[in-house]
Amino acid sequence: MAPLVRIGTRRSKLALTQSGMMQRAIGRALGVGDADLAEAVPLVEIVTTGDRVQDRRLMEIGGKALFTKEIEEALGDGRVDVAVHSMKDVPAEQPEGLCIAAVPAREDARDAFVSEAFASFPDLPAGARLGTASLRRQAQALALRPDLTIEMLRGNVDTRLRKLAEGDFDAILLAVSGLNRLGFDGVIRQRLSLDDFLPAPGQGALALQTRVDDRDAAWVAALDDPMTALAVAAERGAMTALEGSCRTAIGAHAVIAAGRLRLTTEMLAPDGSARWRRVGEISVADAADAMEQAGALGLCLGGEVRTAAGDRRVDP
Incomplete structure (x- = not known):
């Protein structure tokens, strides 16, 4: 069977989980059975610059577009037909010829407090090491607790949880949505309030990006x-x-x-x-x-x- 829709995705466990969810949804919209799904709606794995460079904050190497650039190039030149992104990683401006064609139903938009030793954010002692690579989370945490020590933490979810378990941090902040989708919700000690930790724009939502000419496809509308x-x-x-x-x-x-x-x-x-x-x-x-x-x-x-x-x- 020739591919009907090729999905461009990052290789991280979370990205593949999210793209797999969309693969199954697109397959249902196209009437593709499970046995033919991998062939009819294949996942095309693409390594992005944001994935390769893990030792610096994104703002130091070009911003969050580094998680989408290579996938958008594959979409633009026809190597894939749709890209699945975490919406919070998608820059405000779309490249020429591309668009956000569908936004599936959102997961929990809140931030998660994860710690081996402390039950909640307020329980952190003075000087505690809080791991995050997000400038927003850093600022919001310091607005409430200027006594905390914020330390840079990048990498996929598994890597961040491993560094926490190894004692590199007293606590870390992650998106509830990613932990839920990965089945890691058991590590969440506290779901932080939307008032104290107002989420990033689009957090918890996915973006299905296509070429402008494909935005009205029936399967696109079915996922929005x-x-x-x-x-x-x-x-x-x-x-x-x-x-x-x-x-x-x-x-x-x-x-x-x-x-x-x-x-x-x-x-x-x-x-x-x-x-x-x-x-x-x-x-x-x-x-x-x-x-x-x-x-x-x-x-x-x-x-x-x-x-x-x-x-x-x-x-x-």
Whole structure:
């Protein structure tokens, strides 16, 4: 059987798990049986620069686009037909000819506190070593606990958990969604509040990226969750306004209930000494242009946050 849809994916355990979920969903949408899935909807593994360089923060080597660049090149030149990304890794601007065609239903967007010795974030003693490579998590942690020692932690989830078990850190912060998808939810000691640790834009959501010409394919529509897509549009609007990257500590999270979308977004000084936040909401019930309105709300609130921050230094 000739491949019907080739999926580009990173080689990490989490990326392959997420892409495998989408492989099965695409197979169901195409009517492909399990026995033919690997041949009809193959996973094409691609090593990205972000995977190869593990000893430095992403902001030092080019930002989070380093997790998507090589896969996007394969998509653009026809070696794969769809890319599966963690939405929080997808830059605000799409390369020419490519688009985010579908956003599947979201997992838990919260951050997870993981520790061998301590039951919760507040239980950490003064000077405790907290591992993270995220500037956002660093800033949010220091805003609450300036006494902590933040240490750089990169690598896949297995690597980070191993370093914690070996005693390199007193605790680490990870995304709940990744741990859930990997079946590692048992290591979570505390699911951190969305207020204290406002997630990265798109955290917990996946992005299905295709060529623009393929965005209306029937299998694409079958995988899209309109409510998740709306929430993510608002969050990414804020990210665009705040020039969100690995060099800025920003969070954004939207919830939809009773036909209304409520967005919270913030920017922090990297040392946690200052925090600027705005909250707004719009009606999205039966709105034909709901996606545009959601994005516009994000742009508006993000702009207000940036104005409030003024000339204060927000880059490390």
